[in-house]
Amino acid sequence: MKRIGAIVCLAALIVTMTASVCFGVQSLKLVESYPEDGQKSTSIENMGVKLTFNSDIGDEKSAKANAKCFSITDDKGHKLPIRVFYDPKNSKKMMVLADAVKIAANKDLRIKDNVKYTLHISGDLTDNEGNTLGADQEISFTTLNQSQNTKVYMIMMVIMFGGMFFFTSRQAKKQMAKQDAENGVKEEPFNPYKEAKKTGKSVEEVMAAHEKEMARKAAKAAKKAKAQSDDEDDDYEDDNGNYKVKKPRPISAGGSNYVTGRKALAEARIAEEERLAKRRAANSKKKKKK
Known part of the structure:
Protein backbone atom coordinates (compact mmCIF):
# COMPACT_ATOMS: atom_id res chain seq x y z
CA MET A 1 0.00 0.00 0.00
CA LYS A 2 2.81 2.39 0.81
CA ARG A 3 4.38 1.73 -2.59
CA ILE A 4 1.06 2.41 -4.35
CA GLY A 5 0.62 5.69 -2.44
CA ALA A 6 4.14 6.79 -3.30
CA ILE A 7 3.58 6.02 -6.98
CA VAL A 8 0.32 7.98 -7.02
CA CYS A 9 1.99 11.01 -5.37
CA LEU A 10 4.89 10.87 -7.83
CA ALA A 11 2.52 10.70 -10.79
CA ALA A 12 0.52 13.66 -9.48
CA LEU A 13 3.73 15.64 -9.02
CA ILE A 14 4.83 14.91 -12.59
CA VAL A 15 1.43 15.96 -13.99
CA THR A 16 1.52 19.19 -11.95
CA MET A 17 5.02 20.08 -13.12
CA THR A 18 4.07 19.37 -16.75
CA ALA A 19 0.98 21.57 -16.48
CA SER A 20 2.97 24.43 -14.97
CA VAL A 21 5.52 24.22 -17.77
CA CYS A 22 2.76 24.33 -20.38
CA PHE A 23 1.10 27.22 -18.60
CA GLY A 24 4.41 29.07 -18.44
CA ASN A 145 -6.47 63.88 -41.53
CA GLN A 146 -4.71 67.24 -41.26
CA SER A 147 -6.23 68.77 -44.42
CA GLN A 148 -9.76 68.05 -43.22
CA ASN A 149 -8.97 69.47 -39.79
CA THR A 150 -7.64 72.63 -41.43
CA LYS A 151 -10.87 73.01 -43.43
CA VAL A 152 -12.96 72.56 -40.28
CA TYR A 153 -10.81 75.15 -38.50
CA MET A 154 -11.19 77.64 -41.36
CA ILE A 155 -14.98 77.12 -41.44
CA MET A 156 -15.17 77.75 -37.70
CA MET A 157 -13.10 80.93 -38.09
CA VAL A 158 -15.40 82.18 -40.89
CA ILE A 159 -18.48 81.50 -38.75
CA MET A 160 -16.93 83.26 -35.76
CA PHE A 161 -15.92 86.38 -37.73
CA GLY A 162 -19.27 86.39 -39.53
CA GLY A 163 -21.06 86.36 -36.19
CA MET A 164 -18.87 89.19 -34.90
CA PHE A 165 -19.57 91.25 -38.05
CA PHE A 166 -23.32 90.62 -37.79
CA PHE A 167 -23.59 91.68 -34.16
CA THR A 168 -21.30 94.70 -34.70
CA SER A 169 -23.39 95.88 -37.67
CA ARG A 170 -26.59 95.37 -35.73
CA GLN A 171 -25.27 97.42 -32.82
CA ALA A 172 -24.12 100.18 -35.19
CA LYS A 173 -27.57 100.35 -36.81
CA LYS A 174 -29.22 100.63 -33.40
CA GLN A 175 -26.86 103.45 -32.45
CA MET A 176 -27.54 105.31 -35.72
CA ALA A 177 -31.29 104.93 -35.25
CA LYS A 178 -30.98 106.31 -31.73
CA GLN A 179 -29.01 109.34 -32.98
CA ASP A 180 -31.54 109.97 -35.75
CA ALA A 181 -34.34 109.90 -33.20
CA GLU A 182 -32.49 112.42 -31.02
CA ASN A 183 -31.46 114.79 -33.82
CA GLY A 184 -34.59 114.95 -35.90
CA VAL A 185 -38.02 113.62 -36.80
CA LYS A 186 -38.08 110.30 -38.49
CA GLU A 187 -41.44 109.24 -39.77
CA GLU A 188 -42.14 105.65 -38.85
CA PRO A 189 -43.99 103.39 -41.27
CA PHE A 190 -47.67 104.20 -40.90
CA ASN A 191 -50.57 102.04 -42.02
CA PRO A 192 -53.80 104.08 -41.88
CA TYR A 193 -56.01 101.07 -42.57
CA LYS A 194 -54.50 99.10 -39.72
CA GLU A 195 -54.77 102.11 -37.38
CA ALA A 196 -58.39 102.72 -38.45
CA LYS A 197 -59.27 99.11 -37.72
CA LYS A 198 -57.51 99.35 -34.36
CA THR A 199 -59.19 102.62 -33.23
CA GLY A 200 -62.57 102.22 -34.92
CA LYS A 201 -62.20 105.55 -36.73
CA SER A 202 -62.42 106.26 -40.43
CA VAL A 203 -59.33 106.27 -42.61
CA GLU A 204 -59.74 110.02 -43.24
CA GLU A 205 -59.83 110.76 -39.50
CA VAL A 206 -56.78 108.60 -38.88
CA MET A 207 -54.82 110.28 -41.69
CA ALA A 208 -55.75 113.75 -40.45
CA ALA A 209 -54.68 112.91 -36.88
CA HIS A 210 -51.43 111.42 -38.14
CA GLU A 211 -50.59 114.46 -40.26
CA LYS A 212 -51.35 116.74 -37.34
CA GLU A 213 -49.06 114.74 -35.04
CA MET A 214 -46.24 114.75 -37.58
CA ALA A 215 -46.62 118.52 -38.05
CA ARG A 216 -46.41 119.01 -34.29
CA LYS A 217 -43.23 116.93 -34.11
CA ALA A 218 -41.73 118.80 -37.08
CA ALA A 219 -42.45 122.16 -35.45
CA LYS A 220 -40.91 121.01 -32.21
CA ALA A 221 -37.80 119.80 -34.00
CA ALA A 222 -37.52 123.05 -35.97
CA LYS A 223 -37.81 125.09 -32.78
CA LYS A 224 -35.08 123.03 -31.15
CA ALA A 225 -32.83 123.35 -34.21
CA LYS A 226 -33.40 127.15 -34.31
CA ALA A 227 -32.50 127.49 -30.62
CA GLN A 228 -29.29 125.56 -31.20
CA SER A 229 -28.51 127.70 -34.26
CA ASP A 230 -29.07 130.93 -32.32
CA ASP A 231 -26.74 129.76 -29.58
CA GLU A 232 -24.09 128.98 -32.17
CA ASP A 233 -24.57 132.38 -33.87
CA ASP A 234 -24.05 134.23 -30.58
CA ASP A 235 -20.50 133.00 -30.51
CA TYR A 236 -17.82 133.59 -33.09
CA GLU A 237 -14.08 133.31 -33.62
CA ASP A 238 -12.08 136.34 -34.70
CA ASP A 239 -9.10 136.45 -37.06
CA ASN A 240 -6.65 135.94 -34.22
CA GLY A 241 -8.27 132.67 -33.20
CA ASN A 242 -9.87 134.16 -30.07
CA TYR A 243 -13.29 132.78 -29.21
CA LYS A 244 -15.79 135.54 -28.30
CA VAL A 245 -19.50 135.91 -27.56
CA LYS A 246 -21.82 138.69 -28.81
CA LYS A 247 -23.51 139.23 -25.45
CA PRO A 248 -22.91 138.12 -21.85
CA ARG A 249 -24.74 135.05 -20.76
CA PRO A 250 -25.21 133.43 -17.34
CA ILE A 251 -23.12 130.42 -16.45
CA SER A 252 -26.27 128.30 -16.50
CA ALA A 253 -26.41 128.81 -20.31
CA GLY A 254 -23.33 126.66 -20.57
CA GLY A 255 -24.98 123.88 -18.61
CA SER A 256 -23.37 124.67 -15.22
CA ASN A 257 -25.27 125.09 -11.96
CA TYR A 258 -22.28 126.39 -9.99
CA VAL A 259 -23.08 129.57 -7.89
CA THR A 260 -20.13 131.89 -7.17
CA GLY A 261 -21.92 134.27 -4.68
CA ARG A 262 -20.61 137.44 -6.40
CA LYS A 263 -24.10 138.72 -7.19
CA ALA A 264 -25.22 138.44 -3.55
CA LEU A 265 -22.09 140.26 -2.36
CA ALA A 266 -22.61 143.05 -4.86
CA GLU A 267 -26.26 143.55 -3.85
CA ALA A 268 -25.31 143.59 -0.15
CA ARG A 269 -22.62 146.23 -0.84
CA ILE A 270 -25.06 148.46 -2.75
CA ALA A 271 -27.67 148.17 0.03
CA GLU A 272 -25.06 149.14 2.63
CA GLU A 273 -23.96 152.17 0.63
CA GLU A 274 -27.59 153.32 0.26
CA ARG A 275 -28.15 152.96 4.00
CA LEU A 276 -25.05 154.99 4.81
CA ALA A 277 -26.06 157.67 2.32
CA LYS A 278 -29.48 158.00 3.92
CA ARG A 279 -27.91 158.23 7.35
CA ARG A 280 -25.51 160.98 6.23
CA ALA A 281 -28.39 162.89 4.68
CA ALA A 282 -30.40 162.66 7.93
CA ASN A 283 -27.44 163.88 9.98
CA SER A 284 -26.92 166.77 7.61
CA LYS A 285 -30.54 167.91 8.02
CA LYS A 286 -30.26 167.83 11.82
CA LYS A 287 -27.19 170.08 11.76
CA LYS A 288 -28.91 172.63 9.57
CA LYS A 289 -31.89 172.86 11.95
CA LYS A 290 -29.62 173.58 14.89
Whole structure:
Protein backbone atom coordinates (compact mmCIF):
# COMPACT_ATOMS: atom_id res chain seq x y z
CA MET A 1 0.00 0.00 0.00
CA LYS A 2 2.81 2.39 0.81
CA ARG A 3 4.38 1.73 -2.59
CA ILE A 4 1.06 2.41 -4.35
CA GLY A 5 0.62 5.69 -2.44
CA ALA A 6 4.14 6.79 -3.30
CA ILE A 7 3.58 6.02 -6.98
CA VAL A 8 0.32 7.98 -7.02
CA CYS A 9 1.99 11.01 -5.37
CA LEU A 10 4.89 10.87 -7.83
CA ALA A 11 2.52 10.70 -10.79
CA ALA A 12 0.52 13.66 -9.48
CA LEU A 13 3.73 15.64 -9.02
CA ILE A 14 4.83 14.91 -12.59
CA VAL A 15 1.43 15.96 -13.99
CA THR A 16 1.52 19.19 -11.95
CA MET A 17 5.02 20.08 -13.12
CA THR A 18 4.07 19.37 -16.75
CA ALA A 19 0.98 21.57 -16.48
CA SER A 20 2.97 24.43 -14.97
CA VAL A 21 5.52 24.22 -17.77
CA CYS A 22 2.76 24.33 -20.38
CA PHE A 23 1.10 27.22 -18.60
CA GLY A 24 4.41 29.07 -18.44
CA VAL A 25 4.97 28.78 -22.18
CA GLN A 26 1.59 30.43 -22.95
CA SER A 27 1.44 32.94 -20.08
CA LEU A 28 2.77 36.04 -21.93
CA LYS A 29 -0.17 38.26 -22.88
CA LEU A 30 -0.63 41.75 -24.29
CA VAL A 31 -2.67 43.66 -21.71
CA GLU A 32 -3.16 47.00 -23.50
CA SER A 33 -1.82 49.27 -26.23
CA TYR A 34 -1.86 52.93 -27.14
CA PRO A 35 -3.14 53.69 -29.67
CA GLU A 36 -5.71 50.90 -29.45
CA ASP A 37 -6.52 48.68 -32.38
CA GLY A 38 -8.77 50.57 -34.83
CA GLN A 39 -8.08 54.02 -33.34
CA LYS A 40 -8.33 57.01 -35.71
CA SER A 41 -6.78 60.50 -35.88
CA THR A 42 -3.50 59.45 -34.29
CA SER A 43 -0.53 61.81 -34.23
CA ILE A 44 1.99 61.80 -37.07
CA GLU A 45 4.75 63.26 -34.92
CA ASN A 46 6.72 60.55 -33.06
CA MET A 47 4.40 57.89 -34.41
CA GLY A 48 4.56 54.67 -32.43
CA VAL A 49 2.71 52.20 -30.21
CA LYS A 50 3.03 51.74 -26.44
CA LEU A 51 2.63 48.13 -25.29
CA THR A 52 1.92 46.71 -21.84
CA PHE A 53 2.29 43.00 -21.04
CA ASN A 54 1.36 40.88 -18.05
CA SER A 55 4.95 39.85 -17.28
CA ASP A 56 8.43 41.36 -17.30
CA ILE A 57 10.10 41.79 -20.67
CA GLY A 58 13.19 43.46 -22.06
CA ASP A 59 16.21 42.02 -20.24
CA GLU A 60 19.35 41.46 -22.29
CA LYS A 61 18.35 37.94 -23.35
CA SER A 62 14.73 38.62 -24.27
CA ALA A 63 15.55 41.95 -25.96
CA LYS A 64 18.00 40.16 -28.22
CA ALA A 65 15.49 37.39 -28.95
CA ASN A 66 12.74 39.90 -29.74
CA ALA A 67 14.78 42.10 -32.07
CA LYS A 68 12.86 40.93 -35.15
CA CYS A 69 9.45 40.38 -33.57
CA PHE A 70 8.03 43.82 -34.49
CA SER A 71 7.28 45.65 -37.73
CA ILE A 72 5.11 48.59 -38.86
CA THR A 73 3.60 48.69 -42.38
CA ASP A 74 1.41 51.19 -44.24
CA ASP A 75 -1.82 50.43 -46.11
CA LYS A 76 0.24 49.25 -49.12
CA GLY A 77 2.38 46.86 -47.11
CA HIS A 78 5.54 49.01 -47.14
CA LYS A 79 7.60 48.61 -43.96
CA LEU A 80 8.75 51.59 -41.96
CA PRO A 81 12.10 51.63 -40.15
CA ILE A 82 11.46 51.23 -36.42
CA ARG A 83 13.18 51.40 -33.05
CA VAL A 84 12.23 49.35 -29.96
CA PHE A 85 12.54 50.78 -26.45
CA TYR A 86 11.97 49.04 -23.11
CA ASP A 87 10.87 50.99 -20.04
CA PRO A 88 13.62 50.87 -17.37
CA LYS A 89 11.13 51.94 -14.66
CA ASN A 90 8.44 49.42 -15.58
CA SER A 91 9.69 46.16 -17.09
CA LYS A 92 6.20 45.26 -18.31
CA LYS A 93 6.05 48.24 -20.69
CA MET A 94 7.76 48.92 -24.01
CA MET A 95 7.40 51.11 -27.09
CA VAL A 96 7.78 50.55 -30.83
CA LEU A 97 8.55 53.86 -32.61
CA ALA A 98 8.91 54.80 -36.27
CA ASP A 99 12.56 55.79 -36.84
CA ALA A 100 12.19 59.51 -37.60
CA VAL A 101 15.84 59.91 -38.64
CA LYS A 102 15.73 57.23 -41.33
CA ILE A 103 12.28 58.32 -42.49
CA ALA A 104 13.47 61.93 -42.89
CA ALA A 105 16.31 60.69 -45.10
CA ASN A 106 13.91 58.84 -47.42
CA LYS A 107 10.94 60.80 -48.84
CA ASP A 108 9.22 57.60 -49.97
CA LEU A 109 8.88 56.55 -46.33
CA ARG A 110 7.29 59.82 -45.20
CA ILE A 111 4.37 59.26 -42.82
CA LYS A 112 1.19 60.53 -44.49
CA ASP A 113 -2.12 61.98 -43.30
CA ASN A 114 -5.20 59.79 -43.08
CA VAL A 115 -3.32 56.53 -43.75
CA LYS A 116 -3.81 53.22 -41.98
CA TYR A 117 -0.68 51.78 -40.35
CA THR A 118 -0.35 48.38 -38.68
CA LEU A 119 2.00 47.14 -35.97
CA HIS A 120 2.76 43.43 -36.36
CA ILE A 121 3.83 41.44 -33.26
CA SER A 122 5.25 37.97 -33.76
CA GLY A 123 3.90 35.08 -31.71
CA ASP A 124 7.54 34.25 -30.89
CA LEU A 125 7.79 37.35 -28.66
CA THR A 126 9.46 36.20 -25.42
CA ASP A 127 9.44 37.57 -21.89
CA ASN A 128 12.27 37.41 -19.35
CA GLU A 129 11.14 33.94 -18.20
CA GLY A 130 11.13 32.47 -21.69
CA ASN A 131 7.34 32.51 -22.08
CA THR A 132 6.10 33.34 -25.61
CA LEU A 133 3.11 35.21 -26.91
CA GLY A 134 2.02 32.10 -28.77
CA ALA A 135 0.18 33.78 -31.69
CA ASP A 136 0.82 36.71 -34.00
CA GLN A 137 -1.06 39.93 -33.14
CA GLU A 138 -1.76 43.16 -35.06
CA ILE A 139 -2.68 46.66 -33.95
CA SER A 140 -3.98 48.99 -36.69
CA PHE A 141 -4.47 52.76 -36.42
CA THR A 142 -5.15 55.67 -38.82
CA THR A 143 -3.20 58.93 -38.80
CA LEU A 144 -4.80 62.35 -38.46
CA ASN A 145 -6.47 63.88 -41.53
CA GLN A 146 -4.71 67.24 -41.26
CA SER A 147 -6.23 68.77 -44.42
CA GLN A 148 -9.76 68.05 -43.22
CA ASN A 149 -8.97 69.47 -39.79
CA THR A 150 -7.64 72.63 -41.43
CA LYS A 151 -10.87 73.01 -43.43
CA VAL A 152 -12.96 72.56 -40.28
CA TYR A 153 -10.81 75.15 -38.50
CA MET A 154 -11.19 77.64 -41.36
CA ILE A 155 -14.98 77.12 -41.44
CA MET A 156 -15.17 77.75 -37.70
CA MET A 157 -13.10 80.93 -38.09
CA VAL A 158 -15.40 82.18 -40.89
CA ILE A 159 -18.48 81.50 -38.75
CA MET A 160 -16.93 83.26 -35.76
CA PHE A 161 -15.92 86.38 -37.73
CA GLY A 162 -19.27 86.39 -39.53
CA GLY A 163 -21.06 86.36 -36.19
CA MET A 164 -18.87 89.19 -34.90
CA PHE A 165 -19.57 91.25 -38.05
CA PHE A 166 -23.32 90.62 -37.79
CA PHE A 167 -23.59 91.68 -34.16
CA THR A 168 -21.30 94.70 -34.70
CA SER A 169 -23.39 95.88 -37.67
CA ARG A 170 -26.59 95.37 -35.73
CA GLN A 171 -25.27 97.42 -32.82
CA ALA A 172 -24.12 100.18 -35.19
CA LYS A 173 -27.57 100.35 -36.81
CA LYS A 174 -29.22 100.63 -33.40
CA GLN A 175 -26.86 103.45 -32.45
CA MET A 176 -27.54 105.31 -35.72
CA ALA A 177 -31.29 104.93 -35.25
CA LYS A 178 -30.98 106.31 -31.73
CA GLN A 179 -29.01 109.34 -32.98
CA ASP A 180 -31.54 109.97 -35.75
CA ALA A 181 -34.34 109.90 -33.20
CA GLU A 182 -32.49 112.42 -31.02
CA ASN A 183 -31.46 114.79 -33.82
CA GLY A 184 -34.59 114.95 -35.90
CA VAL A 185 -38.02 113.62 -36.80
CA LYS A 186 -38.08 110.30 -38.49
CA GLU A 187 -41.44 109.24 -39.77
CA GLU A 188 -42.14 105.65 -38.85
CA PRO A 189 -43.99 103.39 -41.27
CA PHE A 190 -47.67 104.20 -40.90
CA ASN A 191 -50.57 102.04 -42.02
CA PRO A 192 -53.80 104.08 -41.88
CA TYR A 193 -56.01 101.07 -42.57
CA LYS A 194 -54.50 99.10 -39.72
CA GLU A 195 -54.77 102.11 -37.38
CA ALA A 196 -58.39 102.72 -38.45
CA LYS A 197 -59.27 99.11 -37.72
CA LYS A 198 -57.51 99.35 -34.36
CA THR A 199 -59.19 102.62 -33.23
CA GLY A 200 -62.57 102.22 -34.92
CA LYS A 201 -62.20 105.55 -36.73
CA SER A 202 -62.42 106.26 -40.43
CA VAL A 203 -59.33 106.27 -42.61
CA GLU A 204 -59.74 110.02 -43.24
CA GLU A 205 -59.83 110.76 -39.50
CA VAL A 206 -56.78 108.60 -38.88
CA MET A 207 -54.82 110.28 -41.69
CA ALA A 208 -55.75 113.75 -40.45
CA ALA A 209 -54.68 112.91 -36.88
CA HIS A 210 -51.43 111.42 -38.14
CA GLU A 211 -50.59 114.46 -40.26
CA LYS A 212 -51.35 116.74 -37.34
CA GLU A 213 -49.06 114.74 -35.04
CA MET A 214 -46.24 114.75 -37.58
CA ALA A 215 -46.62 118.52 -38.05
CA ARG A 216 -46.41 119.01 -34.29
CA LYS A 217 -43.23 116.93 -34.11
CA ALA A 218 -41.73 118.80 -37.08
CA ALA A 219 -42.45 122.16 -35.45
CA LYS A 220 -40.91 121.01 -32.21
CA ALA A 221 -37.80 119.80 -34.00
CA ALA A 222 -37.52 123.05 -35.97
CA LYS A 223 -37.81 125.09 -32.78
CA LYS A 224 -35.08 123.03 -31.15
CA ALA A 225 -32.83 123.35 -34.21
CA LYS A 226 -33.40 127.15 -34.31
CA ALA A 227 -32.50 127.49 -30.62
CA GLN A 228 -29.29 125.56 -31.20
CA SER A 229 -28.51 127.70 -34.26
CA ASP A 230 -29.07 130.93 -32.32
CA ASP A 231 -26.74 129.76 -29.58
CA GLU A 232 -24.09 128.98 -32.17
CA ASP A 233 -24.57 132.38 -33.87
CA ASP A 234 -24.05 134.23 -30.58
CA ASP A 235 -20.50 133.00 -30.51
CA TYR A 236 -17.82 133.59 -33.09
CA GLU A 237 -14.08 133.31 -33.62
CA ASP A 238 -12.08 136.34 -34.70
CA ASP A 239 -9.10 136.45 -37.06
CA ASN A 240 -6.65 135.94 -34.22
CA GLY A 241 -8.27 132.67 -33.20
CA ASN A 242 -9.87 134.16 -30.07
CA TYR A 243 -13.29 132.78 -29.21
CA LYS A 244 -15.79 135.54 -28.30
CA VAL A 245 -19.50 135.91 -27.56
CA LYS A 246 -21.82 138.69 -28.81
CA LYS A 247 -23.51 139.23 -25.45
CA PRO A 248 -22.91 138.12 -21.85
CA ARG A 249 -24.74 135.05 -20.76
CA PRO A 250 -25.21 133.43 -17.34
CA ILE A 251 -23.12 130.42 -16.45
CA SER A 252 -26.27 128.30 -16.50
CA ALA A 253 -26.41 128.81 -20.31
CA GLY A 254 -23.33 126.66 -20.57
CA GLY A 255 -24.98 123.88 -18.61
CA SER A 256 -23.37 124.67 -15.22
CA ASN A 257 -25.27 125.09 -11.96
CA TYR A 258 -22.28 126.39 -9.99
CA VAL A 259 -23.08 129.57 -7.89
CA THR A 260 -20.13 131.89 -7.17
CA GLY A 261 -21.92 134.27 -4.68
CA ARG A 262 -20.61 137.44 -6.40
CA LYS A 263 -24.10 138.72 -7.19
CA ALA A 264 -25.22 138.44 -3.55
CA LEU A 265 -22.09 140.26 -2.36
CA ALA A 266 -22.61 143.05 -4.86
CA GLU A 267 -26.26 143.55 -3.85
CA ALA A 268 -25.31 143.59 -0.15
CA ARG A 269 -22.62 146.23 -0.84
CA ILE A 270 -25.06 148.46 -2.75
CA ALA A 271 -27.67 148.17 0.03
CA GLU A 272 -25.06 149.14 2.63
CA GLU A 273 -23.96 152.17 0.63
CA GLU A 274 -27.59 153.32 0.26
CA ARG A 275 -28.15 152.96 4.00
CA LEU A 276 -25.05 154.99 4.81
CA ALA A 277 -26.06 157.67 2.32
CA LYS A 278 -29.48 158.00 3.92
CA ARG A 279 -27.91 158.23 7.35
CA ARG A 280 -25.51 160.98 6.23
CA ALA A 281 -28.39 162.89 4.68
CA ALA A 282 -30.40 162.66 7.93
CA ASN A 283 -27.44 163.88 9.98
CA SER A 284 -26.92 166.77 7.61
CA LYS A 285 -30.54 167.91 8.02
CA LYS A 286 -30.26 167.83 11.82
CA LYS A 287 -27.19 170.08 11.76
CA LYS A 288 -28.91 172.63 9.57
CA LYS A 289 -31.89 172.86 11.95
CA LYS A 290 -29.62 173.58 14.89
